[in-house]
Amino acid sequence: MGAFETATARRSILKGFGALAVGAGLPAKAAWGQKLLANPGVELHPQVHCPPPSAWSDLARALKGALVMPDDPFFGDYYRPNNLRFIKRPGGIARCSSADDVAACLNWAKTTNTPFAVRSGGHNYAGYSNTEGLLIDMSPMAGILEVDEKSGTVKIAGGTINSLVYKALERLGRTITHGRCDGVGAAGFLLGGGIGFNMRLYGIGSDLLHKTDLVLADGNTITASDGDDLLWACQGGGGGNFGINTSFTLQTFKVSTVTVFELSWSKDLDTVLYNLLHRLQEAPNGFGCKISVSVPARDANCFANAGMTVSVLGQAHFGQAAVEKLFGDLWQAADKKKVEADMAYWSAQDVLSEATFPYYYREKSTFMNTSTLTKDTVAALMDSARGMPRTSMGSAFKFFQVGGAVNNKKPGQTAFVHRGYDWLFSSEVNWWAPKDPDSLVNEALAWQESFYALALARTKAVGAYQNFPDPSLKDWQQDYYGDNYAKLRAVKTKVDPKSLFSYAQGIKPV
Structure with a gap:
C-alpha cells in the first residue's frame, strides 16, 4: 500500500470540507466582529461580561463532565482552533458528557449573560467555534450509540x-459520505452539507441524515425526524443556528472495494486542467475526485520542481482499467502516478487520509458548471494564479467534483440549496504569521479577492459553500442558502426566537 503525497497537508473534503463545529453567542452582548486580513483574530468589540469565580464554580457543580479552567495544563490544547487567525482564549471550557450538561451550560450562559460557542472538531474556517466566554466542548460525547442492522x-x-x-463503520462493513481528515467533527460536517468522494454515489452527508436530537434554547431536548421542518433545516442550514445537536442518525451503505489514485502534471498545465475538467465530467457516479492547482511557497527552492502543478486525487468504485480509460491520454502524460486498485474500502481510506495541523488560512468558494470553463477561462485563471504573491506556505485553487447523486434532489428539498452544479470551486491562501509579514499576507489576500472575482465573472458561478464560511462575503445569506433562507428564518423563529444561538453569519429570526 503506497502513501499518497498531497500538495498541502491541510483541509480535506470533509473538513472543510469542513467546517464541522460552529460558534454561538448571546445576541445583545456579543457583537463579535472580525478583521478580515492579516490579523483578524482581534475583536472589534471587547468582551463585555466576565463571570466571577463563584459563577464558574456554580457551573462546575451543575456538570457531570469536567469544567476546565485556564490554569489547567491542557487548557490550550482544548481550545486551539485549526485556523490560528481566530484564536481566542475562553474563560472556561465545559467538557460536556450528556445532553443534561449541554442544557446546564445554556442555562448558566443565560443566567450569567456570558457569550458562548459550541465546538466538536474546531475546524470552522471563520472561527465561529471560538469565544472568550464559555466554550461548550462536545468532544466527550462521542461514538456510535445505536446500530439498526x-x-x-x-x-x-x-x-x-x-x-x-x-472505525465504527469499518467494523460494521459500511460507509457514508465522508472526507479525509480524522480530526474533523461530524456535527459541523453534516449540518453544513458534507462533501466527500462518495457524494456523487450517495449524496452529500446531510442527505443521509434521518434524525437528530437537539438541545434547544429553552433547555429542552427534542428529536427532529424525516418530514420535520427542523430536520430540513439541519440538512445544510449550518451548525450553531437552531440548537446544539447531541446525536445524528444516518443511512449507511455496504462497502466492497475501490481504486484510489493520485496523478500530477507539471507541463502544459492550462491544457491539462481544461481537459481534466471536461473529461472527468463524463465519469459515472461511482467516481469522485478533487482537482488541485498548487502554487508553491515563497521559499519553494527547498523542493524539487518548485513550479506550479496540477493534480487529481480520488477514488472509484470500479477497477483501474476503467479509471485509466476515463483519463485517456492524460494518464500517460502524468509526471507522477500512484494507484491502488481494488482495495478494501476502509484500507483505501487509510491511504487517502490527510493529516492536518493548526496554522493560518482563508478560503473562498463557489459552485460552477463545466460548460462555463472554456479554454480562455481556464487560461485566465492559470495566468492569475501565476501572479499570486507567494507566502511561506503553499496555496492552491481546487475543483471538488459534485454532480451525480448530489443533483438528484431539488434545491428546496433540503436546506442545502447548491444542486445542479458540476464543481465546487475554492481558492485557499495559506501563511505562517510568525514568518510572513502582514504586508505580504494582505497582498496575497487582496490577490485572492481579485482571483475570486475573476472566477465569478468568467464562469457565472453561483453561491458559496456554507462549510467553507467566508467572513468577507457581502451577501452571505444568498450565497450560502439562496431561496431557502426565508424558510430557514421561519424555522429559526420557531425554535430560537430570541436568537440565543448567534454569530456573525448566523441565521436570524424573523
Missing part, C-alpha cells in the same frame, strides 16, 4: 470526530 442506520453522538465514525 435492518435499516442500515447508525446513531452517532454529537461530539464524535471522523476517526471514531470511520
Whole structure:
C-alpha cells in the first residue's frame, strides 16, 4: 500500500470540507466582529461580561463532565482552533458528557449573560467555534450509540470526530459520505452539507441524515425526524443556528472495494486542467475526485520542481482499467502516478487520509458548471494564479467534483440549496504569521479577492459553500442558502426566537 503525497497537508473534503463545529453567542452582548486580513483574530468589540469565580464554580457543580479552567495544563490544547487567525482564549471550557450538561451550560450562559460557542472538531474556517466566554466542548460525547442492522442506520453522538465514525463503520462493513481528515467533527460536517468522494454515489452527508436530537434554547431536548421542518433545516442550514445537536442518525451503505489514485502534471498545465475538467465530467457516479492547482511557497527552492502543478486525487468504485480509460491520454502524460486498485474500502481510506495541523488560512468558494470553463477561462485563471504573491506556505485553487447523486434532489428539498452544479470551486491562501509579514499576507489576500472575482465573472458561478464560511462575503445569506433562507428564518423563529444561538453569519429570526 503506497502513501499518497498531497500538495498541502491541510483541509480535506470533509473538513472543510469542513467546517464541522460552529460558534454561538448571546445576541445583545456579543457583537463579535472580525478583521478580515492579516490579523483578524482581534475583536472589534471587547468582551463585555466576565463571570466571577463563584459563577464558574456554580457551573462546575451543575456538570457531570469536567469544567476546565485556564490554569489547567491542557487548557490550550482544548481550545486551539485549526485556523490560528481566530484564536481566542475562553474563560472556561465545559467538557460536556450528556445532553443534561449541554442544557446546564445554556442555562448558566443565560443566567450569567456570558457569550458562548459550541465546538466538536474546531475546524470552522471563520472561527465561529471560538469565544472568550464559555466554550461548550462536545468532544466527550462521542461514538456510535445505536446500530439498526435492518435499516442500515447508525446513531452517532454529537461530539464524535471522523476517526471514531470511520472505525465504527469499518467494523460494521459500511460507509457514508465522508472526507479525509480524522480530526474533523461530524456535527459541523453534516449540518453544513458534507462533501466527500462518495457524494456523487450517495449524496452529500446531510442527505443521509434521518434524525437528530437537539438541545434547544429553552433547555429542552427534542428529536427532529424525516418530514420535520427542523430536520430540513439541519440538512445544510449550518451548525450553531437552531440548537446544539447531541446525536445524528444516518443511512449507511455496504462497502466492497475501490481504486484510489493520485496523478500530477507539471507541463502544459492550462491544457491539462481544461481537459481534466471536461473529461472527468463524463465519469459515472461511482467516481469522485478533487482537482488541485498548487502554487508553491515563497521559499519553494527547498523542493524539487518548485513550479506550479496540477493534480487529481480520488477514488472509484470500479477497477483501474476503467479509471485509466476515463483519463485517456492524460494518464500517460502524468509526471507522477500512484494507484491502488481494488482495495478494501476502509484500507483505501487509510491511504487517502490527510493529516492536518493548526496554522493560518482563508478560503473562498463557489459552485460552477463545466460548460462555463472554456479554454480562455481556464487560461485566465492559470495566468492569475501565476501572479499570486507567494507566502511561506503553499496555496492552491481546487475543483471538488459534485454532480451525480448530489443533483438528484431539488434545491428546496433540503436546506442545502447548491444542486445542479458540476464543481465546487475554492481558492485557499495559506501563511505562517510568525514568518510572513502582514504586508505580504494582505497582498496575497487582496490577490485572492481579485482571483475570486475573476472566477465569478468568467464562469457565472453561483453561491458559496456554507462549510467553507467566508467572513468577507457581502451577501452571505444568498450565497450560502439562496431561496431557502426565508424558510430557514421561519424555522429559526420557531425554535430560537430570541436568537440565543448567534454569530456573525448566523441565521436570524424573523
